Every structure is written in structure tokens, then in C-alpha cells.
Amino acid sequence: MSDANERSKRQAFRDKNYPNTVWKNNRVAYFFDRSASERVRRVFKKGAQVWRDNTCIDIYEDTCAISPDRIRVFMEEGCWSYLGRKGGEQNLSLGEGCDTEDWLDEFRLESRSTNHNYDLPYDVGSIMHYGATVGSANKNPTMIPYDKLHTRTLGSPFVSFYDILMLNKHYNCTDKCDPKTSAKCAMGGIPHPRDCSKCICPGGYAGRFCKERPSGCGQELIASHSAKTFTDSIGDKSSRTVREDFIKCHYLIKAPPGKKVEVKLLHFSTSRIAADGCKYGGVEIKTQVDQRLTGYRFVQFCSLDNVNTTLVSPLNVVPIITFNRLYQTDTVIQYRYL
Template structure:
């Protein structure tokens, strides 16, 4: 079945100051007051956002941006304009979706500055607003543009109860609708597993009423993975299927991708790869910082220093290590230490990801504090990616690795 977003029935808003926008914008907001309301919420730390999964086209509504996303700015705020463009680029470079600044377009996103972050889900008819506040950063912008493209919050997936526990007693009553399930009859997940690392997933302390966790991962090793500021491979895959980008590459002439990757719709000779994998066919580690490591029965140790200076940067740096072992051997990894000052929900400043999970298309286990040292990670094959990521000063991560039968 062809799938698109039924965004006419869903509206995302939370206290966005629209007093300076045109009357038609205010009417649009009022027109949706009786719709299902899904606030973006205020997350702890610097980030505010979250969403995922898309709705089915069971009533013939065309709410995807088939000719690209058209937008205009109704603000001169430097940060708002900068991060919207960066977020748009993040989605565009891994899909076939183009963004066009055009204040004359019939259907367009009007980017404004307000008191909170807010967005419609999918394309509406005419103008629709996208609101950012003073705390906007790249993760927030990328997330909110995910709403524009059609994502619901990951924790609203119809199958979420098998993966997370929602502590409703800890949720601010004004935000409880953030955690409502979107039914299977309305939504589709394109056969993908639940990804705790989706940029559309709330963090553990989202919308708290009492400073206690509102979301608990049923696999505790994913607790800090929730609330990521990084675009996940599952997000990228979903948007490419949802917009038909995957149909631009012929199976007979396109790259034969490995490890769950798929041909890039802008260049079918290369692949878009899951995290930790790179090369034209996803059969190598990504270029840049990192190395190939060979595991043996004897434990080895690696120290990774990543970053520079002391400032918080807009974008992450990465160091990708690929641990290999002989056939029929598995790899054991232990995190020995992580620099102090990075511990926060979602590890939005820096940390380490160990991809020891079965489905390599999904995000691995992320940690940004000594909490990671309590776990032993065992690979499901004879290779295991370990990814250090950072955007604050210089982080040091120490881990050990060895083989078992």
C-alpha cells in the first residue's frame, strides 16, 4: 500500500508565540484546536524536540512534499535561520528531498521564532508554521524538520510497550498527550525495529512532573541512547522509503550494499550505510578518525581522544573503530572509562556507541559516563563497530576487547 502522512488530522504545538505572524497563520492554528495535539515538549539540557513513524494514506490525502519542501523565513534571528538550513541539509544529503526558499510557493513552511519549538506533521495546504525558540540547536532543528517531513515520536509507535515503559505518574499532566500511542491502523513503521537512537525519540526525562524518569527502556543498556541529537540510520531509511527515494535506483545497476545499507538516491553507485559502516558498499569502516582492530583471546586496550578546545560545537566529530575476529569467534567489549562532564540524557555532548545488537541497522548501546563500565558487550558476529562521538571539548574513551568462542 502506498503510504503518506495524514497530517491534516495531527498538529504539533507547544506555546509558540504567533502574535507577530499573519492572521491566516493564526487561523490555521485555531483550525486545528480540535485535532490530536502532540506537543514537542521541553527536554532537559539544551535540546527540545522529538518524533517518529509515519501515517498511512488510507484516505487519499497527499501530504508528502512531492516537489520538495518550500519554505520562507518570518524572522531575522541568526540562530533560527542557521539551524533550519543546517537541519534541512542534514535530511537532504541522505535522501532525494530538496528544500527551496520561496516565499511565493503555494504550499510552504513559514519559519518563525517563538517561545517553544513547534511544527505540523507533514505538508498541509497553504502556509504552515515551524517555530523555534532561543535554545534551538542542530539536533532540535533536524528533529522538527522530521515533523515537517512526516514523523511521529518513536515512543508513540503502536509497538512501543514492548520496548519502553512510560511512567505516566512522572509526566507533567499538560504534556501527557506526547506519549499517546498512534494506532497501527493509522501508522506504518516500514518493517523496521524499534530504534531507541532515533532523533525522533524522547529522552528519559522528557516532560517530567517530579524530576523522575518518564521513559524507561526495557533493555536498560539503551537508557542513555534515547534522546539522541544524531540522525539515525532508521530515520534515513524511513524517509527514503516514505518519499519513494529508494525507487530512483535500479536494482540491476545500483550498488550492491552490505550490512543493511541501501543505494544513495542521488548517486546509485554508492550506499548509505548504518552507523559504524562505510565505503561505497558499506563493507568498510567510515573514513577519518579510527582504525581496524584485530581481536584475539588476549585482552587488548584502546584509548581514543576525540575533539579539541573547550567549546560546545554545532556538529559532532566521530572516531570509528571496527573490531574484527576470526570466523566463528565473537568479540567482547568493556568500556573502562569515559571523561567526566558528558553525562546527560541522550549523550547529546559526546560518548561512545557499541554496536553489539543483532540488527546492525539500529542504533547501538550509547554511554557517556561511568555507567557504561558496568556492562559487558558481546557481538553477534566476528565484527563489532565501536563509535566515539563528541561535540564538546575533548573526550577520552578507553575500552578493552578480546575474543570468545
């Protein structure tokens, strides 16, 4: 950290070098060095696709050295890259264990306060946030958020909605859609810069206007005054290998307008996968007012530590996301409206 007494809230900012550090015409060229393994190539391409799908930035493979500015992706010890565009050929290392998509023009949250944050709130679920126990010699937390229930949200393996929104602002993608004619997005979603008639949605929401549950496993659940429960099981009991991709199931609890939703974690089956950010599997419960923020996703929801934790949402909807890439996880949730 450059200034010991200063903390920033987001990853990208417009410093004295802006816009020279952004990629020209929002196009990012890369090529793979011979040292890059097949896994590194796969992971990098998946990460590039996430940003292409959710921004106006085009990330493409330049095998013929046509672009004067391009990224050389190679394998060296550690995960590192330059911040933004340097000019010419620049290096990006994806060493052993670098298996996330958090490389494009971002850097760790614990940096200068000259980062003015685009007026976005601090999201402890950002993929660029350090885990709670980073640097710990005894596995105890080295940092604790103001809301302690978010302790294990730190170190997330997922790109958050605010990560996506920040990068869209940094590259002026949000200017491409006229608010008068663009999609009217629910739950804090934003018009998609590649198609302003549809939305980019916060986690737990989908559909053209962010009013639906994401497709796939899971279901929409209608709360009543009496408590109901649902059980979710995902993964493979016999698996001992961490899968490259997560299995995800989306549930959306709805209550009548004006009612609050109470959610209680009754059971979570696997304590062996507890880790910062629940990087092997867990449950995310979104009971906060700002549905753009990452929900509670931490040790009590990826181990047995806080079974029977009760959360109350001020809204009449609560998305719940279960996810897994190691062993099998069984979750039992109780819910009702107040």
C-alpha cells in the same frame, strides 16, 4: 498521545490523507522570517542538508515566494511545526534550544498505532524519540526500554539510519533503484536514490558498499584471542561552551569469520556531560545483530556509572563511535574475540 493504550513504532505513516500530506514532487520550499536568528538559519540549513544528502527530497530556500506551498521558519517559544504538507504557507518554530535537524515530516514516536511502520523495527536511537527522563521531577527515568542497557540511548541528538530509511520509504525514494542493477550494500545499507550505484550506510560504516570505516579520526582494529585496549581522546578541556557540531571518531573492530567480539568499557573520563541520548558526548558500541539499529549509547557510556560493562557481539565486526561537543572525553576500550 492520542490513544493512551496505543503506541506506534515509527514516525511517518500513510493515513487516509496520504499522499496529500507529502510534499509534491518531493520538493520542500522554505523561507526565513525576519525573526529567525543567524543560528536558527544555520541549524535549519544543516538539517535540510542531512535530508537532501540521504533521501530523494529536495529542500530549498524560496526567497521569491515562487512555490505556492512553503514553510515559514521563524522564532517563537518552543519547537513545533505541522505534520507534513498542509498547503499554502505553514509555520515552523525554532525557538531557543531547538538545535536539531528533526523537523521534516516527522513526529514523536508516542502516537497512534495506526502508524504501520513500513515494517521497520523500533529504534530507540531515533532522533524523534523522547529522552528517558523527559517530564521527570527528580531526574529518574519516566520510560525504560525493554533492553535497559538502552535507557540513555533514548533522546538521541543524531538522525538514525532508520529515520533516514523511513523517510525514504514515505516519499517512495526506495523505488528509484532497481534491486537487480543497484549497488549491493553490506550491513543493511540501501542504494542511494540519487545514485543507485552507491549506498547509504548505517552508522559506523562507509564506502560505496558499506564495507569500510568512515573517514577521519579512529582506526580499524584487529581483535585477537588475547585482550587488547585502545584509548580515544576528543574535545577540548578548556571549553565550557556547547559546540554546534560534534567531533566524531570511528573505530571498527574485526575478528576472524565465525568469531564473536567482546568489548569492555574500562574508562570514561567525564561524568559532567551525562544526559539523555548522550547529547554532549559519549560512546556508541554496536554489538546488536541488526547493524541498522542504533548501538548502546547511554548513561554508562557517557558517565562513570557503568564502567566495566561488557558487551558481546554475535558478529565478527563491531563499530565503535566516540563523539563530543563539550569539554574533553577520554575513553578506554578493551576488546578481544571469543
